[in-house]
Amino acid sequence: MPARIAIVGPGRVGSAMAQRFVCAGATLLGFVGRDEARTRAAVGAVGCGEVLSWAALVEAEYVVFAVGDNQLADAVRSAAAVGGPRAGLWLHTSGRHGLDVFEAAASLGVQFGSLHPLAPFPASVSIEHVPGGPAVLQGDASSLASLRALCSMLEFEPIVCGEQDRALYHAACALAANGATALFGLAAQVLRRAGGLAEQDAQMMVSSLMTAAVDAAGRHGAGPALSGPVRRGDCATVSAHLERLQSRAPEGVASYRALMSHAAQLAAEEGLPPDVSRRLHMILLGHGGPPDGSGGGD
Numbered sequence: 001m002p003a004r005i006a007i008v009g010p011g012r013v014g015s016a017m018a019q020r021f022v023c024a025g026a027t028l029l030g031f032v033g034r035d036e037a038r039t040r041a042a043v044g045a046v047g048c049g050e051v052l053s054w055a056a057l058v059e060a061e062y063v064v065f066a067v068g069d070n071q072l073a074d075a076v077r078s079a080a081a082v083g084g085p086r087a088g089l090w091l092h093t094s095g096r097h098g099l100d101v102f103e104a105a106a107s108l109g110v111q112f113g114s115l116h117p118l119a120p121f122p123a124s125v126s127i128e129h130v131p132g133g134p135a136v137l138q139g140d141a142s143s144l145a146s147l148r149a150l151c152s153m154l155e156f157e158p159i160v161c162g163e164q165d166r167a168l169y170h171a172a173c174a175l176a177a178n179g180a181t182a183l184f185g186l187a188a189q190v191l192r193r194a195g196g197l198a199e200q201d202a203q204m205m206v207s208s209l210m211t212a213a214v215d216a217a218g219r220h221g222a223g224p225a226l227s228g229p230v231r232r233g234d235c236a237t238v239s240a241h242l243e244r245l246q247s248r249a250p251e252g253v254a255s256y257r258a259l260m261s262h263a264a265q266l267a268a269e270e271g272l273p274p275d276v277s278r279r280l281h282m283i284l285l286g287h288g289g290p291p292d293g294s295g296g297g298d
């Protein structure tokens, strides 16, 4: 029999998952939302299911909580407040929370789990453009078996995760995903200030550089993949970058200093001589340029 699934939170992740569940042959009972019109719109976009009440969750085998991180505990309390026998699995999609967020439902007899998709779900992108990618799972042995089955329907690669510092885990995910998006925007903006390029060429250049850099780091590790003036210990070029950013694109200075300081640390671990490394750090901290105006590298 097809899995009966209800989704709490008709937003980006809830709607996208609903579409994948339907494509995989599951029975989508519908959505619980807090705004009737927006919930109805999600039902319309997916093309099946209904606007559900909290009480209707009793019928679901799987209840997916896809509400914002700050709204999750409230949503669990609302779902748990409805009486009646329960079975099945309640899972959430939050990166911020572990399983303790289900505390208000502890006595209901349902199983708990989390399935955090490691993919960005932007509002403007339709589900067929959301990459599968990994999903990080938490739960006991029986919940994990169900979560793996859901991953297969959602076309996610399951990664099982034990106890962890969840806020720190989520901070790392935000750095990798949202940080990369922010960096893309900043690099494209600085490139536009340099002039001489058509807009679409600038976007394509940033995309190509970032894709190649991430691909190399994924294959070889961050240190071995590092290239560029910091890796070469070229203090004069780093000074010139900072001087020009300060005068022409000051919004890029803080990010340049922070990211190149991390790059300098990686370069030191990869064998950049300690004296060159120290000079780079001084320049990046704003404590002076190369003493003789020359670089430490090529």
Ligand SMILES: NC(=O)c1ccc[n+]([C@@H]2O[C@H](COP(=O)([O-])OP(=O)(O)OC[C@H]3O[C@@H](n4cnc5c(N)ncnc54)[C@H](OP(=O)(O)O)[C@@H]3O)[C@@H](O)[C@H]2O)c1
Pocket (backbone or CB within 6 Å): 008, 009, 010, 011, 012, 013, 014, 032, 033, 034, 035, 038, 066, 067, 068, 069, 071, 074, 075, 078, 093, 094, 095, 096, 116, 117, 118, 119, 120, 121, 122
């Ligand atoms: N977006 C991503 O890229 C992404 C990726 C991985 C994981 N996640 C996680 O997935 C979760 C959902 O994220 P999202 O981006 O889909 O958020 P979203 O687009 O803001 O959607 C959240 C939905 O939950 C509804 N909602 C809020 N409180 C509710 C309540 N008490 N009862 C019922 N519905 C409620 C909201 O309704 P309104 O219409 O009233 O706002 C909205 O429809 C978050 O925990 C997030 O960390 C997101």
